Amino acid sequence: MMGGPGPMPDGPGPGSPATRQQITPGTTKRILPYAGPYRGSIGLLFFTGMTNAGLTVAIPVLLKYLIDNGIEAGNVPVVVWISVAVVGMALAGTFLGFAEAWLAGRIGEGLIYDLRVEVFGHVQRQPLAFFTRTQTGALVSRLNTDVIGAQMALTSLLTTVVSAGLTLLLVLVAMTYLSWMVTVVALALLPVFILPGRFVGRRLQRVVREHMQVNAEMGSLMQERFNVTGALLTKLYGRPDTETQLFSERAGRARDLGVLASVYGRVLFLTMLLTGSLATALVYGLGGSLAINGAFEIGTLVALAALLIRLLAPINQLSSAQAEVMAALVCFDRLFEVLDLKPMVAEKPGATALPAAGTAKATAPGITFEGVSFRYPKADDVSLASLEAFAPPAPETAGSAWTLRDLSFTVPAGQLTALVGPSGAGKTTITHLVPRLYDPSEGTIRIDGHDLRDLTQESLRDTIGMVTQDAHLFHASIRDNLIYARPDATEQDLIEACKAAQIWNLIESLPDGFDTLAGDRGYRLSGGEKQRIAMARLLLKAPPVVVLDEATAHLDSESEAALQTALKTALKGRTSLVIAHRLSTIRDADQILVIDQGSVREHGTHDELLVRDGLYAELYRTQFSRPPSKNGDAPLPEPVGPHGPVPPGAGPAPFPGLGSPGPGPGPGMLPGGPPPPPPRQRG
Incomplete structure (x- = not known):
C-alpha cells in the first residue's frame, strides 16, 4: 500500500478462486x-x-x-x-x-x-x-x-x-x-x-x-x-x-x-x-x-x-x-x-556441518561467489493466493528479471569486504544469499570451500551473524532479545556485549535494566538504541562471519563513532561483508566491491578505486565530498584520479537513492541525516 491507508480493493468474493476452491x-x-x-x-x-x-x-x-x-x-x-x-x-x-x-x-x-x-x-x-x-x-x-x-x-x-x-x-x-x-x-x-x-x-x-x-x-x-x-x-x-x-x-x-x-x-x-x-x-x-x-x-x-x-x-x-x-x-x-507448500531452501539429506566456533578446525572462513545469478521466485513457487493480497494479484513479474547476473568474487577469510553501489543494484540480495535466505538460481556460493547447499542450516546459523538496516526486536524484555542469539549467556556476557555496542549506559539507567520491555518491534526504543541492541546481540553471538546491511544507518555521529571503534575490535579476525555508504567503514575495508545492475563493476581498495576514476570515484565525489561541517569536522579528502585530483561535481548526476551532493548530508549517508527508507527486496 502506497501513500497512506486509503480505500483498498475488495477482498475475495463469492466468485474468487480462493472461495470457489x-x-x-x-x-x-x-x-x-x-x-x-x-x-x-x-x-x-x-x-x-x-x-x-x-x-x-x-x-x-x-x-x-x-x-x-x-x-x-x-x-x-x-x-x-x-x-x-x-x-x-x-x-x-x-x-x-x-x-x-x-x-x-x-x-x-x-x-x-x-x-x-x-x-x-x-x-x-x-x-x-x-x-x-x-x-x-x-x-x-x-x-x-x-x-x-x-x-x-x-x-x-x-x-x-x-x-x-x-x-x-x-x-x-x-x-x-x-x-x-x-x-x-x-x-x-x-x-x-x-x-x-x-x-x-x-x-x-x-x-x-x-x-x-x-x-x-x-x-x-x-x-x-x-x-x-x-x-x-x-x-x-x-x-x-x-x-x-x-x-x-x-x-x-x-x-x-x-x-x-x-x-x-x-x-x-x-x-x-x-x-x-x-x-x-x-x-x-x-x-x-x-x-x-x-x-x-x-x-x-x-x-x-x-x-x-x-x-x-x-x-x-x-x-x-x-x-x-x-x-x-x-x-x-x-x-x-x-x-503442501514445499520450502525452496531445504536441507539436503546427508548435509555436513561446518566446524563449530572455538574448535581447532574453526577459523574465519572465506566466502566465494562462482558465476552466481539470481532472480526472485514467482508467487506460485513460494506462496499461496489465499495468503496474499486482498485483491487478485497483478500479472506476475517476479522471476522474469535477473537481480544478479554471473556474479563472481571472493570475500577473503578474516578480512572486511564492503559493498557499495546505487540503490537497487543487488547489494542486499547478495547479503541474503550468504546466510542462505535464498538459493542462487545459477552458480555456487561457497564458504570455507563448501557449497552452502551441502551444509546443515544449523551450522550456517552458528557461523554467520547478520544485522540488517531495520533491526527487529521482539515484544519482550531487552534480556530476552539479547539471549535469543546465545541462550547460555551470563549476566556479565550481556553487560560486556552492551558496553561494546555502546548501549550499556542506557540500559543501566533504566529502572528495570535488562528486564525493560522493548515494545512491539522494539518501538519503545529509538532507532539508534534499537540498532545498538541488535549490534550487542551480534557481539554476544560472536560468529566467525559477520554480515552488516547498513547496520549503522540509524546512529548519530557520536554513537556511530563509538560503535565503529567497537566494531573494529569485534570484526578483527572475522570474515565481514558490509553494505555501507559511510566513508569510515568503506575506507577501512580490505576490499571494496562496487555493485551495479547485479554485477561487480569494480573492486579494490579505497585508494585504488579513486585512482581508477570509475563508478566508485563518481559515488565518492557525489556523496562523500563536502566542505567542513558546522561542528568543525575536517573536510573529507579530495578524490584523486589518474590525471590528478577529480574536480567536485564532475561526472554524471547522483545515483537514485544515494542522497544528493552539497554541504548537507544525504539520507542515511553521513552522520546526522534522517534514517534511510527500509531496504527494498531487490536491493
Whole structure:
C-alpha cells in the first residue's frame, strides 16, 4: 500500500478462486495417519460408545416388559425390579456419556496439537520470499481460526459418529425385532431427512470456506492497523471514516455469510422436526391399528415409539455431522494447503556441518561467489493466493528479471569486504544469499570451500551473524532479545556485549535494566538504541562471519563513532561483508566491491578505486565530498584520479537513492541525516 491507508480493493468474493476452491481429493485419508498415536483412546471410545448405545436401546425394550409383564399382569416385583434396572442404566449411560466426551476431547485436542505444531514448524522453514508476500494475519488465521475450527468439528464428530452411529444400528435392530412392518414404514421417511442434508452440505462447504477467508482478511486488516507502525501511519495519513468503512465492508460480508450458514443449519433442524412428526404419527397410527387387531401388545407399541425417538436423535446428529464434516474438511484442507507448500531452501539429506566456533578446525572462513545469478521466485513457487493480497494479484513479474547476473568474487577469510553501489543494484540480495535466505538460481556460493547447499542450516546459523538496516526486536524484555542469539549467556556476557555496542549506559539507567520491555518491534526504543541492541546481540553471538546491511544507518555521529571503534575490535579476525555508504567503514575495508545492475563493476581498495576514476570515484565525489561541517569536522579528502585530483561535481548526476551532493548530508549517508527508507527486496 502506497501513500497512506486509503480505500483498498475488495477482498475475495463469492466468485474468487480462493472461495470457489473445492476440497482436495484425499483430504480424509491424510487426516487418518494423525490418529495413529491415539489408537488406544479411539478403541476405548468405541467401547464406551457401544456400551452406551446398548443401554440406550435396552431401556425402551425393558419398558415393553414393564407394561406387558408387569403392569398388565399386576406383577409388582417385576415393575419394581425393571424400574430399578432402568434407573441404573440411566446412571450408567450418564457416566459413559461423560467418558465419551473426555475421550473425544483428548483425541481431538491431541490430534490438533500435533497438526498445529507441524504447520508452525513447516512455516518457519519457508524461504524469506514466502514472508515478503504473505499477509501475516491470513497466515495466523490458518494456525488459529482454522485449527480451532478443525478441533471443534473433530471433537464433535468423534462423539457423534461413534455414539450416534452405533445407537442408530442397534435401534434399527431392536425395532425390526419388535415389528419389521413399522420399521420399514419409519425408514421410508429417511429420504425426506437425508436429501436436504446432502443439498445443504454441498453449499455449506463453500460458505464455510468463504467465511474463513473473510475472517482472515479482517484479521489481517486489524493486525496492520493495530500494530505500532500501522497505527502511526493511520494517524498521520489515514481517514478514520474510510478505515471504518473498509472494516465495515469486511465485517458485513462475514455477517452475511454467518446468516447464510445459520439458515442452512436451520433447514436441517426443521427437516428433522417434520420427519419426527410424520414418523411419530405413522408409528402410532399403524402400530395402534396392529395393537387393536392383536398383532402385538401395548407394551410393544410403547417400546416402538420410544425407540423411534431414539432413532431420530442419531439421524439428526449424523445429518448435522455432515455439515460438521464439511467444516472440518475445509479447515484441514486449508492447513494441508500450507503443508503442501514445499520450502525452496531445504536441507539436503546427508548435509555436513561446518566446524563449530572455538574448535581447532574453526577459523574465519572465506566466502566465494562462482558465476552466481539470481532472480526472485514467482508467487506460485513460494506462496499461496489465499495468503496474499486482498485483491487478485497483478500479472506476475517476479522471476522474469535477473537481480544478479554471473556474479563472481571472493570475500577473503578474516578480512572486511564492503559493498557499495546505487540503490537497487543487488547489494542486499547478495547479503541474503550468504546466510542462505535464498538459493542462487545459477552458480555456487561457497564458504570455507563448501557449497552452502551441502551444509546443515544449523551450522550456517552458528557461523554467520547478520544485522540488517531495520533491526527487529521482539515484544519482550531487552534480556530476552539479547539471549535469543546465545541462550547460555551470563549476566556479565550481556553487560560486556552492551558496553561494546555502546548501549550499556542506557540500559543501566533504566529502572528495570535488562528486564525493560522493548515494545512491539522494539518501538519503545529509538532507532539508534534499537540498532545498538541488535549490534550487542551480534557481539554476544560472536560468529566467525559477520554480515552488516547498513547496520549503522540509524546512529548519530557520536554513537556511530563509538560503535565503529567497537566494531573494529569485534570484526578483527572475522570474515565481514558490509553494505555501507559511510566513508569510515568503506575506507577501512580490505576490499571494496562496487555493485551495479547485479554485477561487480569494480573492486579494490579505497585508494585504488579513486585512482581508477570509475563508478566508485563518481559515488565518492557525489556523496562523500563536502566542505567542513558546522561542528568543525575536517573536510573529507579530495578524490584523486589518474590525471590528478577529480574536480567536485564532475561526472554524471547522483545515483537514485544515494542522497544528493552539497554541504548537507544525504539520507542515511553521513552522520546526522534522517534514517534511510527500509531496504527494498531487490536491493
